[in-house]
Amino acid sequence: MQLTPMARAVGIGAVFAKVETTRPLGSFxxxxxxxxxxxxxxxxxxxxxxxxxxxxxxxxxxxxxxxxxxxxxxxxxxxxxxxxxxxxxxxxxxxxxxxxxxxxxxxxxxxxxxxxxxxxxxxxxxxxxxxxxxxxxxxxxLDPEDPVVADVMAGYAVITDELKQQFTQAQHELPTHVFVQAGVGGLAAAIIGGLQGWLAAPARVVIVEPDQAPCVALAMAAGRPVRAAGDLETSADMLSCGEASAPALKTLREYGALCMTVSEAELSHSVTILETRQGIITTSSGAAGLAALSVAAADPVRRKELALTEDSRVLVLITEARPTP
The missing domain is CATH 3.40.50.1100 (Rossmann fold)
Structure with missing residues (x-):
């Protein structure tokens, strides 16, 4: 799905959303x-x-x-x-x-x-x-070679296969950037691994976490999983994790993922934007990638660091539907 109004609002060429809300269980x-x-x-x-x-x-x-x-x-x-x-x-x-x-x-x-x-x-x-x-x-x-976690991430890699097929069928130019949210990092690792060599230059992948639960950013800085302090309280409850997964971290470090965090206000605003402008009903966890894009695009320093220009084509993932009783 193209989010054309969003692309205009943040001053880039295109925003594409991989919407996971219609999966059988409501999420990726x-x-x-x-x-x-x-x-x-x-x-x-x-x-x-x-x-x-x-x-x-x-x-x-x-x-x-x-x-x-x-x-x-x-x-x-x-x-x-x-x-x-x-x-x-x-x-x-x-x-x-x-x-x-x-x-x-x-x-x-x-x-x-x-x-x-x-x-x-x-x-x-x-x-x-x-x-x-x-x-x-x-x-x-904590085991980088855990076979069950490897199976989990292999399942997530279906998303990258679908993306490649969808872009080919629609004859879209390839994305230059991906903003993908992280809890323990498994989805982000599957995305960066599965899209390696496919993205257009500058091929930047940005891992997005709530300010209150930045476990992947901490692990990337330390070179190993470390447990985040605090109560991890965030509206993005699916991302409320205090320790990154070692198998995911191995892949994220190998491919040079970048990290940024977003505030509660930024998460909430993106949920509202998706619902009112695109009709996508999601949560703060589901909207985190879009929140980070909005923040980065509005900051001249971040725009330069990430090489975001008026010609950039950004992919975000809307990872879950809002659960209903």
């Missing part, structure tokens, strides 16, 4: 968590992935999946578990809205609530998996 996460869950079950029982979903292929007792989530990854893993016919537990932190909790429960998963932040829930899920023998389906890991 359905591409990663569901695929990773089914793949992990297949590995655990020693059967081909294509056999998963056949009741006769499952041992007794079946594998029990567990994951941690702000909402969307848990929903995707729950969907994968339901397809496989195995039990699933999703660990959430106490700040996850009830509407997101209910969606996960309606998908057939049991829910446990951890106190504190998303990262406290990550710790709880790891402990439960170790103590109970559950099969952990994370979208973040």
């Amino acid at each position: 996460k359905s591409l990663g968590g569901t695929f990773a869950a089914i793949s992990a079950v297949a590995r655990a029982i020693g059967r081909p992935r294509e056999w998963i979903g056949d009741a006769g292929a499952m041992p007794d007792p079946p594998p029990h999946l567990i994951c941690v989530s702000d909402g969307n990854h848990g929903l995707a893993v729950a969907a994968g578990a339901r397809h496989a016919g195995v039990p699933c537990t999703v660990v959430l932190h106490g700040g996850v809205p009830e509407v997101r909790v209910k969606r996960i429960q309606d998908a057939g998963a049991s829910v446990k609530i951890a106190g504190g932040t998303y990262d406290d829930a990550v710790d709880m899920a790891r402990m439960l998996a170790a103590a109970s023998g559950y099969l952990l389906i994370p979208d973040t890991s």
